[in-house]
Amino acid sequence: MSSEVLLVSAPGKVILHGEHAVVHGKVALAVALNLRTFLRLQPHSNGKVGLNLPNIGVRRAWDVASLQLLDSNFLGHSDGAALTPEHVEKLKEVAGFPEDCMDPERLSVLAFLYLYLSICQGQRWTEENLELINKWAFQGERVIHGNPSGVDNAVSTWGGALRYQQGKISSLKRPPALKILLINTKVPRSTKALVANVRSRLLKFPEIVAPLLTSIDAISLECERVLGEMAAAPTPEHYLVLEELIDMNQHHLNALGVGHASLDQLCRVTTAHGLHSKLTGAGGGGCGITLLRPDLARPEVEAAKRALRDCGFDCWETSIGAPGVSVHTAASLDASVQHALDSL
Numbered sequence: 001m002s003s004e005v006l007l008v009s010a011p012g013k014v015i016l017h018g019e020h021a022v023v024h025g026k027v028a029l030a031v032a033l034n035l036r037t038f039l040r041l042q043p044h045s046n047g048k049v050g051l052n053l054p055n056i057g058v059r060r061a062w063d064v065a066s067l068q069l070l071d072s073n074f075l076g077h078s079d080g081a082a083l084t085p086e087h088v089e090k091l092k093e094v095a096g097f098p099e100d101c102m103d104p105e106r107l108s109v110l111a112f113l114y115l116y117l118s119i120c121q122g123q124r125w126t127e128e129n130l131e132l133i134n135k136w137a138f139q140g141e142r143v144i145h146g147n148p149s150g151v152d153n154a155v156s157t158w159g160g161a162l163r164y165q166q167g168k169i170s171s172l173k174r175p176p177a178l179k180i181l182l183i184n185t186k187v188p189r190s191t192k193a194l195v196a197n198v199r200s201r202l203l204k205f206p207e208i209v210a211p212l213l214t215s216i217d218a219i220s221l222e223c224e225r226v227l228g229e230m231a232a233a234p235t236p237e238h239y240l241v242l243e244e245l246i247d248m249n250q251h252h253l254n255a256l257g258v259g260h261a262s263l264d265q266l267c268r269v270t271t272a273h274g275l276h277s278k279l280t281g282a283g284g285g286g287c288g289i290t291l292l293r294p295d296l297a298r299p300e301v302e303a304a305k306r307a308l309r310d311c312g313f314d315c316w317e318t319s320i321g322a323p324g325v326s327v328h329t330a331a332s333l334d335a336s337v338q339h340a341l342d343s344l
Helices: 064-069 086-093 105-122 130-145 150-157 191-204 204-232 236-255 261-272 300-312 334-344
Strands: 006-017 030-041 048-053 058-063 161-165 168-170 179-184 276-280 287-292 314-319 326-327
Touching: 006 150, 006 204, 006 276, 006 287, 030 204, 030 314, 048 064, 048 105, 058 064, 058 105, 086 105, 105 130, 130 150, 130 287, 150 161, 150 168, 168 334, 179 261, 179 276, 191 204, 204 236, 236 261, 236 276, 236 287, 261 276, 261 287, 261 300, 300 314
Parallel strands: none
Antiparallel strands: 006 030, 006 326, 030 161, 048 058, 161 168, 179 287, 179 314, 276 287
């Protein structure tokens, strides 16, 4: 076994403003979350390529020689090539999965196989080319989600904050590193179903729902303006505006029908501690975010976290505007991350 190890990490992502309205051509703001996924690449001399994803219980290995003998011409080896259902079915065959498999764990294996087979066959791979990393990450997204927006891979690649509208993605310059709580209600939901429900409500009540979408768009634009000002000199007044925008957007999202009792409970708990929260993503459960002003007393933040956990929610204190994909030395990692990697 070689001792050469490459450690790479990428941030998570949350939608700050613009959920669902973005589907209808409005602006969404997505930010990199400083909760990172770490990847350890280590050469082995056993003739196998292994995939170990401990958080979701995936552990697989394949003979490198067998993979190299595969006819992988179906992949196209082009970061612009369209991924078809036929490609996915071929990947299922390679992985030994049934045709009807759609669970996230197996889809993650298919994404890995697609990227491994495509990249290892190509000659253009360079680790420091962020554009190429982003394009290949998008291909992995297509395996899992079918028709992704491109926001997730872009935020994880470049970090910071992005503005997304009608397929156009641009970076916000020097976004402030806002502190937040990320709360998982543990309530499962279907993004596809929630998007369809909003579309149905728009068709049924166009004069009511269309102005809501326009207002959410205005909230995103106002937030973008405030974040731009904060990059130069943040003030307490800026945080008050951000809190107002969070409250208004949450009410709008409830009016669109994508709220949930668990999210209402989340907002009540944080409001009782002087904090402001909204859902992030599709809604219907899932996750919410809570803004933490810099002047908050530490005991108040801890009390809010305990109250949220008492509700059965998972809660993490973190920040947004994190760096994008990064390469690390072992010595630079936190002890907890190093311990997790060593235990694989």
